[in-house]
Amino acid sequence: MSSSDDIAVLANPRAGRGRHRGVLPAVLERLGAAGRTVRLLEAASAEDAEKVCHRAVTDGVAALVAVGGDGTVHRALQAVAGTGTGFGLVPAGTGNDFAAGTGVPSDPLSAAEAIAAALRDGRDRSLDLARVTTTQGDVRWFGAVLAAGFDAVVNERANRMVWPRGPRRYDLAIVLETARLRPRSYTLVLDGVDRSFDGVLAAIGNTSSYGGGLRICPDADPADGLLDVVVAAPLGRRELVRLKPRLRRGTHVTDPLVTSYRAREVRIDTPGIIGYADGERLAALPLVISCEPGALRLLR
The missing domain is CATH 2.60.200.40 (Tumour Suppressor Smad4)
Structure with a gap:
């Protein structure tokens, strides 16, 4: 069980063809500057990634942070959408289109520092998301x-x-x-x-x-x-x-x-x-x- 002060992190080491793999420890360190426990989520597949994100949000983490590209973001969004849980994004993928479209710093360390500062200051930006309903009702x-x-x-x-x-x-x-x-x-x-x-x-x-x-x-x-x-x-x-x-x-x-x-x-x-x-x-x-x-x- 996590604490409500925790920062849960979903990271994809293969994002961006692995070019940001070595920066993850520094990203976690920067996030820790918010004065909260930083917990790296473990997932062996995309489906696992969604499950562990949902579990973290249900446990009441202070924030869920995605480190990766748009695919990683997509998995994390399924858990935080409409919940009120803070969401942080550290762009480390090939495209990073969602990050670019929402004004997130393109440098991973700068993005992590901005997330930590926002948590310390109690600051966030309210944004829209698109909700898709399939013929099966999913x-x-x-x-x-x-x-x-x-x-x-x-x-x-x-x-x-x-x-x-x-x-x-x-x-x-x-x-x-x-x-x-x-x-x-x-x-x-x-x-x-x-x-x-x-x-x-x-x-x-x-x-x-x-x-x-x-x-x-x-x-x-x-x-x-x-x-x-x-x-x-x-x-x-x-x-x-x-x-x-x-x-x-x-x-x-x-x-x-x-x-x-x-x-x-x-x-x-x-x-x-x-x-x-x-x-x-x-x-x-x-x-x-x-x-x-x-x-x-x-x-x-």
């Missing part, structure tokens, strides 16, 4: 972006591939899926208004970026009580290639083939798509996504 939370179009198809293809390893697997998946690119008919209902469309891209953002800085929802604000929805009409392979460089700058939303919306609740469906949120495999569409204001107390 509930999942995400902090950054849910992909439900071509990008989700690429992720699904890459996850099925055993070769090559690393980023090249995603590069190959993009090539293979671009060759098969075809528009889909989407059912899209935003706050009860039908916005259904035919297209190749659909993203729902609480923050602005995914994929390590691709600003798919460039105007998303995680404190405005709304989700940003970006969709693209049917694009050919040439048009998709032309649009891709603009994603990093967020200027793709000015293209006449791209449409942006804001909504509190999003209902989305199309056959054959598995939604990916925070880069993690979520569930098959249809999905209902709602913005939950103040669901997260971010320590920073």
Whole structure:
């Protein structure tokens, strides 16, 4: 049993291809400057990680801190969402999109120091999270972006591939899926208004970026009580290639083939798509996504 003064830490030593592995002891030391006991959670799998996080929150820890990338954050968010437990983030992954979208320092040690200072001062920032309900009635939370179009198809293809390893697997998946690119008919209902469309891209953002800085929802604000929805009409392979460089700058939303919306609740469906949120495999569409204001107390 933990104390309510404890800081529970979920760390992924493989995040960012292990490049921050050696910094964890220093991160734990910086967190300890808050004057509380720092406890490293042990988990052998992603499922274990969620379980130990839920257990820590149930035990009443003062804060849960995720050290890793967006995948690690995603696991921890399932435990802290809507609970009032303080959440700290030490970015140590490849993309760190949620950290970037919420103003967390990019340097791991600076982020840890900011968390300790916030705990000492009793300071936190109230942020929105997105709540997803599946057809089975399961509930999942995400902090950054849910992909439900071509990008989700690429992720699904890459996850099925055993070769090559690393980023090249995603590069190959993009090539293979671009060759098969075809528009889909989407059912899209935003706050009860039908916005259904035919297209190749659909993203729902609480923050602005995914994929390590691709600003798919460039105007998303995680404190405005709304989700940003970006969709693209049917694009050919040439048009998709032309649009891709603009994603990093967020200027793709000015293209006449791209449409942006804001909504509190999003209902989305199309056959054959598995939604990916925070880069993690979520569930098959249809999905209902709602913005939950103040669901997260971010320590920073």
